[in-house]
Amino acid sequence: MEAKKKQTRREFLKTAGLSGAALASGAATSLLAGPQSLIKKASPAHPIPPKPGSFKLKYAPPFGMFEASAGKDPLDQMKFIADQGFRAIFDNGLPGRPPAQQEAIANRAARLGLEIGPFVAYADFSVESFVLKDESVREMLKVKLRTAIETSKHTGVKLALMVPGRYNQRMDWDYQTANVIENLKWCAGICEPEGVIIVLEPLNPKDHPGLFLTKMSQAYQICKAVGSPSVKILDDIYHQQITEGNIIPNIEACWDEIAAFHLGDTPGRKEPGTGELNFKNIFKHLYQKGYQGVLCLEHGKSKPGKEGELAVIQAYRQADSF
Numbered sequence: 001m002e003a004k005k006k007q008t009r010r011e012f013l014k015t016a017g018l019s020g021a022a023l024a025s026g027a028a029t030s031l032l033a034g035p036q037s038l039i040k041k042a043s044p045a046h047p048i049p050p051k052p053g054s055f056k057l058k059y060a061p062p063f064g065m066f067e068a069s070a071g072k073d074p075l076d077q078m079k080f081i082a083d084q085g086f087r088a089i090f091d092n093g094l095p096g097r098p099p100a101q102q103e104a105i106a107n108r109a110a111r112l113g114l115e116i117g118p119f120v121a122y123a124d125f126s127v128e129s130f131v132l133k134d135e136s137v138r139e140m141l142k143v144k145l146r147t148a149i150e151t152s153k154h155t156g157v158k159l160a161l162m163v164p165g166r167y168n169q170r171m172d173w174d175y176q177t178a179n180v181i182e183n184l185k186w187c188a189g190i191c192e193p194e195g196v197i198i199v200l201e202p203l204n205p206k207d208h209p210g211l212f213l214t215k216m217s218q219a220y221q222i223c224k225a226v227g228s229p230s231v232k233i234l235d236d237i238y239h240q241q242i243t244e245g246n247i248i249p250n251i252e253a254c255w256d257e258i259a260a261f262h263l264g265d266t267p268g269r270k271e272p273g274t275g276e277l278n279f280k281n282i283f284k285h286l287y288q289k290g291y292q293g294v295l296c297l298e299h300g301k302s303k304p305g306k307e308g309e310l311a312v313i314q315a316y317r318q319a320d321s322f
Helices: 009-016 020-025 027-031 074-083 099-112 135-155 173-194 216-226 237-243 247-257 279-288 305-319
Strands: 058-060 119-122 159-162 197-200 231-236 258-263 294-297
Touching (some): 074 099, 173 197, 173 231, 197 216, 237 247, 279 305
Parallel strands (some): 159 197
């Protein structure tokens, strides 16, 4: 993640044009919405049309994706992103930013018409956590959820990504699944009153060996067992192509539990068109189903510098031309 620009609180707020009135009408308004209203799926027969010149779907570049073209300032990058027709952004490290900067980003996003995608609330790939029946795990999760809720209050972002950690090699798999479900029910009890939605991300076992959650069907089973509007799925298409393929059928099977997507072609984890996936068909399918959530560009660029940034924009124009 890019280095944060060093500014005083007053300088940053002045640059962003932050005002209490703007936050009250923007991010604060979304805090009043319940979790279910955040799952943005319109009627398939009546998808919500984008503004002229915008992409059909809410592809969300991260900070740093267009740094060569827009500079290092996150607010300048947001202006560039909106000018290219993108309708969303995302920042995995949003909870680590100072509250004033979080608010400034939210305010600028509202002014530019950009939705902010999920941030990472908890993703420790090195330890067993959710699979254990351990009070210390819940104490750790309580701290992570408290930070996520505070981030949501400052920004209006309601989707908080969580990875359940590693599996235990000595415990029966079904007991581990039961523990994950019970821990998520406990987490949901904290998140539901705040309108925050945990999105579970299955990751492929080639890049991240030893993790508990790897498949869409597994995530779907867990969400159904938890039975909370505050526990949903983030479908990372890059990871799932490696783990199990069958991208569109798995989207169909898990549709009522999917809240967001991550993108990346494979092999290589670069922009659409650099690997084997047919993103135009995938995006067309989502659009026809009325999907109105974000699709985060969690991938690299096939070329360096401004040339690579232009290639990313052109790749999404091509994939969006259905």
